[in-house]
Amino acid sequence: MDYGYSLQIELLLWSALARWWRGTITGYLSDRLSPDSEEDGNRVVTQFNASLAVVSLVYGLSKRLKRSKLPLPPGPKGAPLIGNLFQLPTGFEWIQYHEWCKEHNTDILYLNMAGNVMIVLDTSKVAIDLLETRSSLYSGRPYLTMITDLMKCDWHIGILTYGVFNTCSCISSHVMFTYTSHLLRHSLVFTRSCPHMMLRLISHNRRNHRRVMHHTFHSGAVKQFRPYIIKATRNLLKRLLDDPDPLNIISHIRHMAGDTILSIAYGLEIQQENDPYLKRSEAVVNALGSAGVPGAFLVDALPILKYVPAWFPGASFKRKAREWRETIRETLEIPFAEVKKATESGKYKISVVSASLQKIEEGTKDEAFTEEIIQNTAGSLFTAGSDTTVSAIASCILGLLEYPEVLKKAQAQIDTVVKPGHLPEFEDEPSLPYITAIVNETLRWRDVVPISEDEYRGYRLPAGAIIIPNAWAMLHDETTYPDPFTFNPDRFINPETGQIDYTHARDPSYVCWGFGRRACPGRYMAFSALWLAIASLIAVFDIEKAKEKVKVVGEDGIEREEERTVELTHEYASSIVVTPKPFKCVIKPRSGEKENLILRALLLFN
Numbered sequence: 001m002d003y004g005y006s007l008q009i010e011l012l013l014w015s016a017l018a019r020w021w022r023g024t025i026t027g028y029l030s031d032r033l034s035p036d037s038e039e040d041g042n043r044v045v046t047q048f049n050a051s052l053a054v055v056s057l058v059y060g061l062s063k064r065l066k067r068s069k070l071p072l073p074p075g076p077k078g079a080p081l082i083g084n085l086f087q088l089p090t091g092f093e094w095i096q097y098h099e100w101c102k103e104h105n106t107d108i109l110y111l112n113m114a115g116n117v118m119i120v121l122d123t124s125k126v127a128i129d130l131l132e133t134r135s136s137l138y139s140g141r142p143y144l145t146m147i148t149d150l151m152k153c154d155w156h157i158g159i160l161t162y163g164v165f166n167t168c169s170c171i172s173s174h175v176m177f178t179y180t181s182h183l184l185r186h187s188l189v190f191t192r193s194c195p196h197m198m199l200r201l202i203s204h205n206r207r208n209h210r211r212v213m214h215h216t217f218h219s220g221a222v223k224q225f226r227p228y229i230i231k232a233t234r235n236l237l238k239r240l241l242d243d244p245d246p247l248n249i250i251s252h253i254r255h256m257a258g259d260t261i262l263s264i265a266y267g268l269e270i271q272q273e274n275d276p277y278l279k280r281s282e283a284v285v286n287a288l289g290s291a292g293v294p295g296a297f298l299v300d301a302l303p304i305l306k307y308v309p310a311w312f313p314g315a316s317f318k319r320k321a322r323e324w325r326e327t328i329r330e331t332l333e334i335p336f337a338e339v340k341k342a343t344e345s346g347k348y349k350i351s352v353v354s355a356s357l358q359k360i361e362e363g364t365k366d367e368a369f370t371e372e373i374i375q376n377t378a379g380s381l382f383t384a385g386s387d388t389t390v391s392a393i394a395s396c397i398l399g400l401l402e403y404p405e406v407l408k409k410a411q412a413q414i415d416t417v418v419k420p421g422h423l424p425e426f427e428d429e430p431s432l433p434y435i436t437a438i439v440n441e442t443l444r445w446r447d448v449v450p451i452s453e454d455e456y457r458g459y460r461l462p463a464g465a466i467i468i469p470n471a472w473a474m475l476h477d478e479t480t481y482p483d484p485f486t487f488n489p490d491r492f493i494n495p496e497t498g499q500i501d502y503t504h505a506r507d508p509s510y511v512c513w514g515f516g517r518r519a520c521p522g523r524y525m526a527f528s529a530l531w532l533a534i535a536s537l538i539a540v541f542d543i544e545k546a547k548e549k550v551k552v553v554g555e556d557g558i559e560r561e562e563e564r565t566v567e568l569t570h571e572y573a574s575s576i577v578v579t580p581k582p583f584k585c586v587i588k589p590r591s592g593e594k595e596n597l598i599l600r601a602l603l604l605f606n
């Protein structure tokens with residue numbers, strides 16, 4: 001059934017394609033040939049088109065026939081043409097995916113979204129098998145025309161394709177990719193300018209960007225950025241001390257995450273209020289968040305709409321894209337240019353950009369180290385690392401509020417290990433296993449990226465299918481994590497030694513940082529930032545559920561005021577990164593001594 005519809009659609013596309021080729025090449029030749037030779041040109045083009053269409057059809061049909069012999073994974077029955085499109089909830093879809101998997105007794109689920117195939121991987125076994133063991137079959141993200149073509153965010157590490165080729169959305173590039181990639185043997189790439197059929201030598205791919213990132217983010221190198229993490233964490237403590245309003249907690253954490261990342265990326269000194277770099281970067285996160293919501297812009301489903309002029313009625317998406325494009329460009333270029341200037345003058349602070357530019361200066365032969373790739377890599381860090389860090393710290397606070405005994409136990413361990421008058425340091429990590437267990441449990445309990453998407457280019461599963469590893473299902477699998485919805489850091493602690501022990505509950509890092517070639521390159525830095533922030537918050541603050549006064553009418557019929565605990569609703573905003581919505585709580589220094597400690601610790605840095 002599915003193949004029947006998609007074959008019809010494909011036939012239509014191929015015939016449209018043949019016409020398109022005819023128009024394009026005829027136009028191209030007529031611009032260049034004299035009127036006499038135009039007729040010859042037309043004949044050549046017609047013959048070329050005919051052969052191309054025949055080859056296309058034979059190729060497409062043979063692939064279809066070969067593929068249709070293989071069974072599809074099970075999945076819920078869909079409606080004609082639209083498939084399962086309207087069966088999906090608009091948020092927290094990973095829960096529904098998991099329900100369907102249970103219903104169909106499968107860990108590989110097939111969904112058809114109006115012809116677009118989605119394959120959900122519900123267990124770590126299939127996810128690791130497909131995404132790690134056979135990672136070379138995966139090439140990139142599903143293409144979003146709004147973000148890539150119109151907002152010109154095609155440089156972002158999370159959007160780029162891993163290997164030599166970068167993806168192109170439009171039909172022309174698809175044809176070029178299919179036919180020419182084999183001929184060119186991985187030496188050229190078709191870039192965003194594909195309608196003009198520009199080819200350029202490739203170094204512009206995700207593998208190279210990840211290499212630049214690895215240079216400063218591998219487990220050893222990332223230690224050089226610890227002073228930035230310490231400073232941003234201490235500023236967070238001070239901000240919470242000065243303004244403990246629960247509705248501002250998430251924005252304080254957001255400031256800390258942004259401060260850390262921009263310092264690491266560029267060595268920037270971030271202001272506590274109205275920092276222009278932070279403001280621009282947050283605007284980019286919001287823009288990408290809005291544009292990345294599936295179905296938010298029709299142009300993603302109908303890429304041809306990108307050619308509609310901005311003044312055209314209903315084309316507000318073009319105007320929005322133009323506005324966002326400008327912010328994105330400034331965010332990418334301004335800080336990079338400043339660091340470059342500082343590096344040239346020799347007055348710079350250590351950062352991803354300065355360390356990578358230095359590698360060029362030293363004459364590296366590594367093709368990944370170009371100014372463009374360094375600029376792109378640094379520009380990707382904020383969007384990838386800010387909301388994720390905010391989500392994890394805020395979820396941890398929710399866990400501590402819901403399970404006060406965890407907070408008390410963690411405070412007791414800190415009090416015995418950390419010297420009086422000091423805040424926890426990175427060096428304390430081996431002696432504070434319970435804090436490490438809390439970080440792990442946070443990343444498992446409220447996993448930050450419940451599902452991600454990858455594009456599959458293999459056989460057995462339909463080529464081009466979107467693969468969705470359901471990390472949420474894996475991290476809440478009760479055979480691996482008994483009582484999975486309880487926030488219980490002790491599952492990672494050996495009761496006899498008191499040390500971290502993953503024999504009874506698997507280390508969540510095998511899932512929570514993503515899989516294979518998509519796995520989070522910022523994980524060591526992210527873990528360090530989470531660890532220090534959580535250890536420091538627990539060391540100096542008591543975090544409790546808020547109380548509120550309510551009016552109640554007693555049995556005697558008299559109205560009284562009563563104090564009640566405000567229960568948490570655990571509401572999250574559902575997106576690629578799920579982040580808790582602001583929640584009520586009380587956060588106050590554990591003592592006057594801890595308050596002084598917060599002030600003193602920050603002074604040391606200024």
Ligand code: HEM
Nearest residue numbers: 158381384385388389392448449452513514518520522526
């Ligand atoms: C709690 C913190 C974090 C978590 C849980 C997390 C998790 C993840 C996950 C699951 C992915 C893969 C997404 C996918 O497959 O679609 C990813 C990708 C990525 N992360 Fe993180 N991340 C965190 C923090 C950070 C930080 C702080 C940075 C950098 C400063 C960072 C940089 C990146 C980048 C650049 C990618 C894209 C990699 C690629 O597509 O090749 N992340 N992250």
